Amino acid sequence: MAKLKIALYWAASCGGCEIATLAIGDKILKLAEVADIVFWPVGMDFKYADVENMADKSVDVCLFNGAIRNEENEHMAKLLRAKSKIMIAYGSCAYEGCIPGLANFYNRQMIFDRAYIETPSTDNPEKIFPQTKVKVPEGELELPELYDTVKTLAQTVDVDYFIPGCPPEERTTWLALEALIEGKLPPKGTVISHSVKALCEECPRTREEKKVKKFYRPYEIIPDPEKCLLEQGFLCYGIATRGGCEALCPQANMPCTGCYGPVEGVVDQGAHFLSALSSIIDSNDPEEIQRIIDDIPDPAGTFYRYSLPDSLLRRARIK
Amino acid sequence: MKRITIDPITRLEGHGKITIFLNEDGSVANTYLQIPELRGFEKFCEGRPAEDMPQITQRICGVCPEAHHMAATKALDDLFHVEPTSTAKKLRELLYSSFYVTDHTTHFYILAAPDFVMGPDAPPAERNILGVIAKVGLELGGAVINTRKQNHWVIQTIGGRPIHPCFGLPGGVSKAINEEERAKIEEIAKSSVEFAKLSLKVFDDVVLKNKDYLNLILSDTFTQKTYYMGLVDKNNKVNFYDGKVRVVDPEGKEFIKYAPRDYLEHVAEHVEPWTYLKFPYLKKVGWKGFVEGKNSGVYKATPLSRLNAADGMATPLAQKEYEKMYSTLGGKPAHYTLATHWARLIELLYAAERMVELSKDPEITSTDIRNIPTATPDEGVAIVEAPRGTLTHHYITDERGVIKKCNLIVGTTNNHAPLFMSIKKAAEDLIKPGIEITEGLLNHIEMSWRPYDPCMSCATHALPGQLPLEVTIYDAQGNELKKLSQGIS
Amino acid sequence: MDNFEPRIVAFCCNWCSYAGADLAGTSRIQYSPNIRVIRVMCSGRVNPLFVLKALSIGADGVLILGCHPGDCHYLEGNYKTLRRIPLLKKMLKQLGIEEERVRLEWISASEGAKFAEVANNFTQTIKNLGPSSLGPFK
Ligand code: SF4
Ligand code: SF4
Ligand code: SF4
Ligand code: FES
Numbered sequence: 001m002a003k004l005k006i007a008l009y010w011a012a013s014c015g016g017c018e019i020a021t022l023a024i025g026d027k028i029l030k031l032a033e034v035a036d037i038v039f040w041p042v043g044m045d046f047k048y049a050d051v052e053n054m055a056d057k058s059v060d061v062c063l064f065n066g067a068i069r070n071e072e073n074e075h076m077a078k079l080l081r082a083k084s085k086i087m088i089a090y091g092s093c094a095y096e097g098c099i100p101g102l103a104n105f106y107n108r109q110m111i112f113d114r115a116y117i118e119t120p121s122t123d124n125p126e127k128i129f130p131q132t133k134v135k136v137p138e139g140e141l142e143l144p145e146l147y148d149t150v151k152t153l154a155q156t157v158d159v160d161y162f163i164p165g166c167p168p169e170e171r172t173t174w175l176a177l178e179a180l181i182e183g184k185l186p187p188k189g190t191v192i193s194h195s196v197k198a199l200c201e202e203c204p205r206t207r208e209e210k211k212v213k214k215f216y217r218p219y220e221i222i223p224d225p226e227k228c229l230l231e232q233g234f235l236c237y238g239i240a241t242r243g244g245c246e247a248l249c250p251q252a253n254m255p256c257t258g259c260y261g262p263v264e265g266v267v268d269q270g271a272h273f274l275s276a277l278s279s280i281i282d283s284n285d286p287e288e289i290q291r292i293i294d295d296i297p298d299p300a301g302t303f304y305r306y307s308l309p310d311s312l313l314r315r316a317r318i319k
Numbered sequence: 320m321k322r323i324t325i326d327p328i329t330r331l332e333g334h335g336k337i338t339i340f341l342n343e344d345g346s347v348a349n350t351y352l353q354i355p356e357l358r359g360f361e362k363f364c365e366g367r368p369a370e371d372m373p374q375i376t377q378r379i380c381g382v383c384p385e386a387h388h389m390a391a392t393k394a395l396d397d398l399f400h401v402e403p404t405s406t407a408k409k410l411r412e413l414l415y416s417s418f419y420v421t422d423h424t425t426h427f428y429i430l431a432a433p434d435f436v437m438g439p440d441a442p443p444a445e446r447n448i449l450g451v452i453a454k455v456g457l458e459l460g461g462a463v464i465n466t467r468k469q470n471h472w473v474i475q476t477i478g479g480r481p482i483h484p485c486f487g488l489p490g491g492v493s494k495a496i497n498e499e500e501r502a503k504i505e506e507i508a509k510s511s512v513e514f515a516k517l518s519l520k521v522f523d524d525v526v527l528k529n530k531d532y533l534n535l536i537l538s539d540t541f542t543q544k545t546y547y548m549g550l551v552d553k554n555n556k557v558n559f560y561d562g563k564v565r566v567v568d569p570e571g572k573e574f575i576k577y578a579p580r581d582y583l584e585h586v587a588e589h590v591e592p593w594t595y596l597k598f599p600y601l602k603k604v605g606w607k608g609f610v611e612g613k614n615s616g617v618y619k620a621t622p623l624s625r626l627n628a629a630d631g632m633a634t635p636l637a638q639k640e641y642e643k644m645y646s647t648l649g650g651k652p653a654h655y656t657l658a659t660h661w662a663r664l665i666e667l668l669y670a671a672e673r674m675v676e677l678s679k680d681p682e683i684t685s686t687d688i689r690n691i692p693t694a695t696p697d698e699g700v701a702i703v704e705a706p707r708g709t710l711t712h713h714y715i716t717d718e719r720g721v722i723k724k725c726n727l728i729v730g731t732t733n734n735h736a737p738l739f740m741s742i743k744k745a746a747e748d749l750i751k752p753g754i755e756i757t758e759g760l761l762n763h764i765e766m767s768w769r770p771y772d773p774c775m776s777c778a779t780h781a782l783p784g785q786l787p788l789e790v791t792i793y794d795a796q797g798n799e800l801k802k803l804s805q806g807i808s
Numbered sequence: 809m810d811n812f813e814p815r816i817v818a819f820c821c822n823w824c825s826y827a828g829a830d831l832a833g834t835s836r837i838q839y840s841p842n843i844r845v846i847r848v849m850c851s852g853r854v855n856p857l858f859v860l861k862a863l864s865i866g867a868d869g870v871l872i873l874g875c876h877p878g879d880c881h882y883l884e885g886n887y888k889t890l891r892r893i894p895l896l897k898k899m900l901k902q903l904g905i906e907e908e909r910v911r912l913e914w915i916s917a918s919e920g921a922k923f924a925e926v927a928n929n930f931t932q933t934i935k936n937l938g939p940s941s942l943g944p945f946k
Binding site for chain 1: 351357360365367368370374377378379380382395399478479480482485486488489493582583586587588592594597602692713719720726
C-alpha cells in the first residue's frame with residue numbers, strides 16, 4: 001500500500017496543537033511506517049511555493065490547526081483544501097474558534113486601538129497602525145489583512161472531520177490517526193473522540209443531586225476533592241462538554257472549561273451549558289435567582305470560552 | 320530592484336516573513352522582518368474573570384504556555400493581595416524548572432543543532448533533527464526523547480494537563496503532590512542533570528572543538544552590542560520564576576534594576592506600519608531606530624542576555640559552566656548571538672539542578688498549597704523569565720475581579736528589534752555582488768534569527784518521536800533517512 | 809426607521825399562553841401583526857437555543873410566554889424558564905444584544921387582553937430599539 005501523504009498546517013494557532021499533533025509517543029513509529037509528511041512549515045524547511053506546486057488532491061490528509069483570522073489563513077485553508085482528499089479540523093481553534101475566538105467580542109479597530117495606542121507601554125504619538133500595504137524606500141511591503149471576525153475552518157472550507165480539544169489529548173489524536181491508517185473512516189462530519197456523551201460520564205468525582213444556591217469562583221473556596229465540582233457551585237463545564245480527555249481538569253481540582261466542545265448533536269455549546277446551569281439553580285424566587293446569577297461575572301465569555309466563532313451568534317454586535 | 324522572500328521562516332515559533340531588497344549590483348539595499356499576525360489578547364481579556372487569565376493567556380503560545388500560566392498566576396497573587404504558601408511557590412517553581420528543561424532541550428536539539436551539527440550548507444532535507452540524530456548517534460537521540468517525555472510527565476503531574484496546565488490560582492495552586500510522585504520527580508530531575516551535562520559535552524565536542532564553528536560564533540556577522548535584560552534573585556543570580564529585572568549596558572555595567580510593578584518606567588514599545596508586532600525598548604535611553612550600542616534603547620532578553628545581566632548561576636554545576644563560557648568568549652558581557660545556544664545549555668543545567676533541589680525539599684509534598692484571598696482585587700503586575708525573554712503581565716480589574724485593562728509584554732517581543740537587526744546584518748554580510756544566492760546562504764541568514772526564538776517544540780515532539788524509525792534508517796547507512804527526507808521534501 | 813416593521817417571534821406554551829393568544833383572536837382584540845406565534849408544549853421547552861436561533865436568522869425580538877408560576881401544566885416547566893431567561897439576557901447583553909429584545913411574560917388562558925397588550929407593548933419597544941444589528945460577517 002502506498003504511504004499516506006499527510007500535510008500539517010497551522011493558521012491562527014498558538015502552536016499547542018502542533019505539539020499535540022504528533023505527541024503520540026511510541027505510536028509515531030506505526031504512523032511513520034504508513035505515512036509521509038509532505039508539508040509542515042513549522043518543523044521542516046518548506047516554503048509556501050512547495051504547496052502551490054502540488055497537484056490537486058495529491059495529499060491524502062491535511063491536519064489543519066488554528067482558526068481563520070486573516071487573509072493568509074484563509075488563502076492557505078483554501079489551497080490545502082484543494083490539494084487534500086481529507087481535510088481535518090484539528091483542535092479547538094480550527095473546530096470552533098477556541099479562546100483566541102474571544103476576539104469576536106470586539107472588532108479589528110478596537111483590537112488595534114488597544115494594541116497600538118492605549119496599552120500603557122506603547123509609545124506611538126503619531127498613531128501608526130500596521131497597514132496591509134506600506135511603501136518603504138526600497139519598495140512595497142504587504143501584510144495580510146486582519147479580519148474583524150475569527151472564523152472556524154468549516155466556515156471557510158468544506159471539512160471532513162473534527163478533532164476536539166485545546167489541544168487534543170494524545171489518545172484523541174491517536175484515535176483519529178488509527179482510523180485513517182486502517183482506512184476505517186467514520187461518516188463525514190464526525191467529531192472524533194472516545195465519547196459522544198458528556199465529560200461527567202468519565203469524571204471520577206461523585207455526583208448526587210445537583211442543586212445550587214450560590215456559584216463560587218475557583219479562588220473563593222477550596223473544593224471537596226471527591227465531590228462533583230458543579231454540585232459544589234463551581235462552573236464546571238463537564239456537563240455540557242464532550243468526553244474524551246478523561247476529566248483532566250476536575251482531577252486537578254479545577255473546573256472543566258469546556259475545551260472538548262459540545263456533546264454529540266448539540267449545535268450551540270454555550271446555550272447548552274446555560275440551560276444546564278439554570279436548571280440546577282435552587283430557587284423559584286426571581287430576586288434570589290437574580291442574586292445567584294450575579295455570581296457569574298462573565299456568562300458569555302465563560303459559556304463560549306472555546307466556541308464563540310462557532311456559536312449561533314458567532315460574535316458580539318458592535319454599535 | 321530584486322526582491323528575495325523567505326516565507327515562512329521555518330523552524331520558528333509563530334509565522335514570519337523576511338524580505339530582502341537587493342540593489343542593481345546585487346548588494347543588499349534593505350531587509351525587513353514582518354510578523355503577519357495579531358490576535359488581540361490585550362483587548363479580549365477585557366471582561367473576563369481575572370482568575371481565568373492563567374488559562375486564557377497561555378493560549379498565546381502553546382510552546383511556552385507554562386510561562387504565561389506562571390506570569391498570570393503571579394499577577395493574580397499581586398492583584399488579589401495574597402501571598403502564596405511556601406509549598407505552592409515551590410511547586411510552581413518546580414513545574415517551571417521542569418518546563419525549562421523540556422523547552423531548552425527542544426530548542427537546542429531540534430532548532431539549533433541542525434545548523435551546527437549538519438552544517439548550515441547541508442541540503443534542507445537533512446538539516447533537521449533526523450540528520451542530527453544520524454550524526455551524533457542514537458543514544459543521545461534517545462536521551463533527548465526521554466528527557467522531554469519524563470519532564471512532560473512532571474508538568475502534567477504538577478500542573479494537571481500536559482499542554483496548557485490548569486493549576487495556578489491566586490494564593491497558590493490547585494493540587495498537591497504525594498510522596499510517590501515526589502520520588503519519581505527527584506529521579507527525573509537527577510537524570511535531567513546528567514542529560515544537561517551530556518548536552519554541554521556535545522556542544523563542546525561538536526561546536527567548540529571545531530575551529531570553523533567557533534570562528535562562526537565569534538564572527539562579526541553574528542555579533543551585536545546591545546543592552547541585556549534578565550530576572551535576578553537577591554544575589555543577582557539568574558532566576559526564572561521570581562525576582563527583579565536587571566538590565567546591563569553594552570559594557571556590562573548595571574543600568575537599571577526594577578521590581579515588576581515599576582516596569583512602565585523602564586520599558587516602552589515602538590510601532591511600525593509594516594509589521595503587527597511592536598518593538599520594545601528601554602525608555603530611559605529612548606527609541607533611536609534599529610541600531611546597536613549604548614545610545615540605542617534596543618535590548619535583548621535571551622538566555623545569553625540573562626547570563627550577561629546576572630552575576631552568576633545559583634547552582635554549583637551551572638556556575639562552573641558559566642565561568643567556563645565567559646573565559647572562552649573573552650569576558651562579560653558576550654555579544655555573540657550564536658553563543659545564545661551555549662547559554663541555553665547552561666540554563667538547562669541550572670533548571671535541572673534547581674529541580675533536584677526543589678524535589679528534595681521537605682515541604683514539597685505538604686498539602687498547604689493555597690491561601691484564600693480576602694482583599695479586594697484592583698491591580699496586579701508580575702514578571703517571569705520565559706525561555707524567550709522577560710515576560711510581563713499587567714492587569715487592572717473592577718472590585719469583583721473582572722479584567723478592565725490588560726497589558727502584556729511577551730517574551731519574544733522583547734527581542735524583536737535585535738533579531739530584526741541580526742537578520743539585516745547577516746543579509747548584508749552574506750549577500751554580496753557576484754555571490755550566488757544558495758539555499759545554504761539563505762539558511763545562514765535564518766541562523767541569525769534562531770538563537771532568539773526559533774522555538775518550535777512541536778518539532779521535537781514529532782521527529783524525535785520518529786526516532787525508533789531511525790533505527791532502521793541508521794542501520795541502513797542512512798539510506799532510509801534519505802528516503803524519508805525525500806518523502807518530506 | 810419610521811416604517812420599520814419588526815419581526816417578532818412569540819413562543820407560547822400550549823396550555824395557557826397559546827390559549828390566551830387564541831382568546832385575543834376570537835375576542836377580536838387587535839394586536840400587533842408583527843408577532844409570529846410559535847406554539848410549544850411548555851415555556852420550559854423553550855431552549856435558549858431557540859431564542860438564539862431566532863435572533864440569528866433575523867428576529868428583532870423574542871417573546872417567551874408561559875403559564876403563571878404555580879400553574880404550569882408540567883408543574884416545574886415555567887420555573888425552569890424563570891431561571892433561564894435572566895441568565896440568557898445577561899449573556900445576550902454581553903454579546904451586544906439589548907436585553908429588551910427578549911421578554912418573558914406569564915399569560916393565562918383567560919388573559920386575551922393581556923396577551924394583546926404585551927404584544928403591542930413589546931412591538932413598540934422593539935420599534936424604538938430599531939432593527940436588530942445581526943448582519944453579515946466580515
Ligand atoms: S486549539 Fe488550543 S492548543 Fe490548539 S492552537 Fe488553538 S489555542 Fe492552541
Ligand atoms: S460537572 Fe464537572 S466535576 Fe461534576 S461530574 Fe461533571 S465533570 Fe465531574
Ligand atoms: S476537563 Fe474540560 S477543559 Fe479540561 S481538558 Fe478536559 S475537556 Fe478540556
Ligand atoms: S405548560 Fe405553560 S409554562 Fe409549562
